[in-house]
Amino acid sequence: MVKDRPTIADVAARAGVSKGSVSFALNGRPGLAQATVDRILAAADELGWRPSNRARSLSVSKAFALGLVITRDPAVLSSDPFFPAFIAGVESVLSRGGQALVLQVVSAGDDEAAGYRRLAQDGRVDGVFLSDLRHEDPRIGLLRELGLPAVTLNRPEGSSPFPAVCLDDRPGMVEVVEHLLALGHRRIAHVAGPPTFVHATARSDALVATLADAGLEPVGLEVSDFTAAGGIEATRRLLALPQRPTAIVYANDRMAIAGLGAAQRAGLTVPDDLSIAGFDDSELAEFVHPGLTTVRADPYAFGEAAANTLNQLIDGTGEVADVELPPARLVVRRSTARLEES
Amino acid sequence: MVKDRPTIADVAARAGVSKGSVSFALNGRPGLAQATVDRILAAADELGWRPSNRARSLSVSKAFALGLVITRDPAVLSSDPFFPAFIAGVESVLSRGGQALVLQVVSAGDDEAAGYRRLAQDGRVDGVFLSDLRHEDPRIGLLRELGLPAVTLNRPEGSSPFPAVCLDDRPGMVEVVEHLLALGHRRIAHVAGPPTFVHATARSDALVATLADAGLEPVGLEVSDFTAAGGIEATRRLLALPQRPTAIVYANDRMAIAGLGAAQRAGLTVPDDLSIAGFDDSELAEFVHPGLTTVRADPYAFGEAAANTLNQLIDGTGEVADVELPPARLVVRRSTARLEES
DNA sequence: GTGGCTGTTTAAACCGGTTTAAAAGCTCAG
DNA sequence: CTGAGCTTTTAAACCGGTTTAAACAGCCAC
Numbered sequence: 001m002v003k004d005r006p007t008i009a010d011v012a013a014r015a016g017v018s019k020g021s022v023s024f025a026l027n028g029r030p031g032l033a034q035a036t037v038d039r040i041l042a043a044a045d046e047l048g049w050r051p052s053n054r055a056r057s058l059s060v061s062k063a064f065a066l067g068l069v070i071t072r073d074p075a076v077l078s079s080d081p082f083f084p085a086f087i088a089g090v091e092s093v094l095s096r097g098g099q100a101l102v103l104q105v106v107s108a109g110d111d112e113a114a115g116y117r118r119l120a121q122d123g124r125v126d127g128v129f130l131s132d133l134r135h136e137d138p139r140i141g142l143l144r145e146l147g148l149p150a151v152t153l154n155r156p157e158g159s160s161p162f163p164a165v166c167l168d169d170r171p172g173m174v175e176v177v178e179h180l181l182a183l184g185h186r187r188i189a190h191v192a193g194p195p196t197f198v199h200a201t202a203r204s205d206a207l208v209a210t211l212a213d214a215g216l217e218p219v220g221l222e223v224s225d226f227t228a229a230g231g232i233e234a235t236r237r238l239l240a241l242p243q244r245p246t247a248i249v250y251a252n253d254r255m256a257i258a259g260l261g262a263a264q265r266a267g268l269t270v271p272d273d274l275s276i277a278g279f280d281d282s283e284l285a286e287f288v289h290p291g292l293t294t295v296r297a298d299p300y301a302f303g304e305a306a307a308n309t310l311n312q313l314i315d316g317t318g319e320v321a322d323v324e325l326p327p328a329r330l331v332v333r334r335s336t337a338r339l340e341e342s
Numbered sequence: 343m344v345k346d347r348p349t350i351a352d353v354a355a356r357a358g359v360s361k362g363s364v365s366f367a368l369n370g371r372p373g374l375a376q377a378t379v380d381r382i383l384a385a386a387d388e389l390g391w392r393p394s395n396r397a398r399s400l401s402v403s404k405a406f407a408l409g410l411v412i413t414r415d416p417a418v419l420s421s422d423p424f425f426p427a428f429i430a431g432v433e434s435v436l437s438r439g440g441q442a443l444v445l446q447v448v449s450a451g452d453d454e455a456a457g458y459r460r461l462a463q464d465g466r467v468d469g470v471f472l473s474d475l476r477h478e479d480p481r482i483g484l485l486r487e488l489g490l491p492a493v494t495l496n497r498p499e500g501s502s503p504f505p506a507v508c509l510d511d512r513p514g515m516v517e518v519v520e521h522l523l524a525l526g527h528r529r530i531a532h533v534a535g536p537p538t539f540v541h542a543t544a545r546s547d548a549l550v551a552t553l554a555d556a557g558l559e560p561v562g563l564e565v566s567d568f569t570a571a572g573g574i575e576a577t578r579r580l581l582a583l584p585q586r587p588t589a590i591v592y593a594n595d596r597m598a599i600a601g602l603g604a605a606q607r608a609g610l611t612v613p614d615d616l617s618i619a620g621f622d623d624s625e626l627a628e629f630v631h632p633g634l635t636t637v638r639a640d641p642y643a644f645g646e647a648a649a650n651t652l653n654q655l656i657d658g659t660g661e662v663a664d665v666e667l668p669p670a671r672l673v674v675r676r677s678t679a680r681l682e683e684s
Numbered sequence: 685g686t687g688g689c690t691g692t693t694t695a696a697a698c699c700g701g702t703t704t705a706a707a708a709g710c711t712c713a714g
Numbered sequence: 715c716t717g718a719g720c721t722t723t724t725a726a727a728c729c730g731g732t733t734t735a736a737a738c739a740g741c742c743a744c
Contacts, residue, residue: 001593005463007729007730007731008730008732009730009731012731017693017694018693018694018695019690019694019695019730019731019732020693020694020695020696020732020733020734021693021694022694022731023732023733024732024733027732031691031692031693032692033691033692033693033695036692036693050464051730051731052400052465052729052730052731053464053466053731054396054399054400054403054405054465054729054730054731055400055467055699055729055730055732056730056731056732057396057399057699058394058396058397058399058698058699058700058701058730058731058732058734059398059698059699059727059730059731059732060732060733061396061699062609063396065466081427083426083578084422084425084426084447084712085446087445088447088449091445091446091447091448095446095457095460098460098464100444100446100461100464100466101444101445101446102407102442102443102444102445103429103433103444103445104433104437104442104443105430105433107430115437118437118440119442121347121392122392122395122440123394123395123396124395124407125656136425136598138441192632213737214728215388218401227625228626228628228629229628229629232629236721245422254625254626257626257629257630258626258629258630260628260630261631261632261633262629262631264631265631265632283569283570283596284570284596284600284626285602286570286571287570287571287573287574287597287599287600287603288600288602288603289602289603289604289607289631290607291603299504322590340717345693349699349700349701350700350701350702351700353699359723359724360723360724360725361700361701361702361724361725362702362703362704362723362724362725362726363722363723363724364701365701366702366703366723369702373721373722373723374722374723375721375722375723378722378723393700393701394699394700394701395701396699396700397699397700397701397702397729398700398701398702399701399728399729400699400700400701400702400728400729400730400731401700401701401702401703401728402701402702402703402729403729524697662694685744686743686744687742687744688741688742688743688744689740689741689742689743689744690739690740690741690742691716691738691739691740691741692729692737692738692739692740693736693737693738693739694736694737694738695734695735695736695737696733696735696736697732697733697734697735698731698732698733698734699728699730699731699732699733701728701729702727702728702729703720703726703727703728703729704725704726704727704728705724705725705726705727706721706723706724706725706726707723707724707725708722708723708724709720709721709722709723710719710720710721710722711718711719711720711721712717712718712719712720713716713717713718713719714715714716714717714718
């Protein structure tokens with residue numbers, strides 16, 4: 001019923017040559033007469049033959065696929081604006097090249113190492129993306145041990161055997177703080193992400209450093225978890241301070257939008273009573289009321305660059321250079337305003 | 343340097359048997375003496391042998407992977423609360439079983455059929471999930487033609503050769519409307535999703551039908567696109583009506599939250615001047631101000647059920663029954679309130 | 685006519701499993 | 715002692731490609 005796919009032997013028979021010649025022709029190996037190559041390619045075309053990935057995988061020991069392990073709570077993951085766009089960028093590279101993306105979602109509680117181990121030992125992928133870098137990230141040692149090529153999203157501290165594709169968050173955070181300072185704010189608070197993550201501390205550190213340059217320090221520094229629920233909690237605590245901050249900078253938009261809700265629920269008007277800034281420029285940032293001042297990066301380009309770099313590494317010709325992408329930039333909207341000292 | 347993985351031949355040698363016997367032992371085939379099986383398994387264990395996926399793929403013509411093609415604009419996809427949770431549910435099934443999930447993101451503009459064709463012809467996957475069903479969905483015919491097993495998320499209209507895993511949105515929408523009616527609302531408007539999608543029209547139809555049961559019809563019916571930007575636009579038009587609606591029901595949370603922002607920007611107080619309801623119960627729904635009345639489904643369970651059903655279909659033993667999941671249910675928060683006729 | 689050289693082509697091994705058909709070993713009846 | 719009927723085991727083919735080593739063809743020089 002279902003017509004079997006033609007194999008390389010069918011093509012060889014039709015072109016009147018051996019299997020080996022077909023393979024050579026397809027892979028553009030030298031040593032075949034041009035006329036023969038043409039004949040083979042024509043035969044392949046007529047039969048609609050495409051080499052079997054499985055057979056190729058076995059004989060050349062490659063998976064023709066890249067892997068992404070996302071270690072997050074489904075709930076947390078659920079409204080993360082980064083990954084979908086990042087993945088789309090990766091895909092745009094893989095779909096040329098005929099590669100596939102293997103996704104693995106590991107719940108925060110589960111054994112994350114097992115996820116990478118499975119991808120490696122099953123030979124599912126030729127390399128992986130290492131996202132959400134942590135301090136002293138154990139995955140770097142694990143991947144080296146497994147011999148699985150990888151690319152890190154941003155640079156881990158310490159030495160790493162893997163190339164890094166970097167999109168610096170800090171300039172955006174510096175801009176946020178300078179923007180608030182320029183608006184006259186002096187009592188600025190911060191809701192940070194979990195300090196295990198490199199990007200969370202990078203954002204916090206940039207904020208603190210920029211304030212310090214102005215001779216200030218945060219009037220409140222809440223460590224939260226990037227979730228909306230966490231953002232609400234942190235905001236409540238900040239608003240309960242004896243000296244309320246006049247501006248709160250959040251480490252991501254989800255916490256910021258939730259914080260915006262919390263402030264409004266507490267009877268405050270944003271930005272008149274409180275300025276709020278987020279980070280990510282997620283889709284809703286523009287459309288909540290008031291529109292959220294935030295920081296925009298380009299996760300799609302991040303994905304493209306990471307995929308290209310990982311492929312270079314896998315193809316293994318020479319050293320692979322780190323890639324530096326344009327940094328995240330400030331986007332000013334209505335949630336931040338000049339401080340009216342009442 | 344990197345020690346080669348042991349192969350089945352190594353195990354056979356160590357156990358003093360042939361490759362075939364090892365294969366039999368591993369797959370629990372009858373016909374081997376128990377003592378031999380034990381010896382083989384012990385040898386495999388000592389060598390830390392795991393059969394190569396690639397070799398198995400080639401010889402049994404299976405990929406041991408399932409595919410999900412997401413046909414959306416990265417921008418639109420970026421804050422969709424459904425897929426991440428759905429994928430996590432799928433993963434929870436696949437990670438037992440040693441299967442992998444191959445993800446493909448196709449931009450709305452691109453050739454979606456090519457995406458499925460690639461997955462099928464490359465033999466990357468043994469089956470796919472068919473999400474975001476459309477009316478007269480061309481993918482059903484395509485997949486049948488490709489001979490690729492599939493499971494549809496919800497039931498397509500017309501006959502389908504594939505089992506369906508269903509999570510009915512309509513009861514939730516009925517509840518929303520009844521909730522609003524009970525609060526005294528009579529001028530109810532709706533912002534629908536693109537009518538090409540089955541789930542979009544299912545929601546709209548349920549709303550219209552429930553209003554009709556009460557002898558009413560929507561005072562405004564805007565067709566939008568599930569994005570925040572679209573939600574804003576639709577809301578503006580509805581609020582500009584000569585007879586403003588007292589309640590707006592949105593086909594998803596993103597449009598609803600954006601609509602909430604638009605209403606507030608227009609100087610309205612929600613829910614005093616306008617009640618608003620969403621659909622999805624996305625993470626932010628609870629935390630915006632006021633908290634969004636919405637409808638909650640369980641995309642994680644949806645993913646689990648879909649993966650199990652697809653695997654049953656692939657293993658091909660007998661007919662596979664459709665699965666009916668608990669329907670989406672109303673979640674009441676502060677964005678809807680009793681109509682105060684002023 | 686033979687040897688050497690280059691340019692083409694092929695047969696066969698290989699990747700690491702699964703599967704089939706046949707062989708080997710054993711028990712027991714006749 | 716033979717052979718039928720089991721159970722257990724194995725050798726070899728197979729999946730569909732890639733790759734290596736060898737064969738082959740054509741040409742020229744000697």
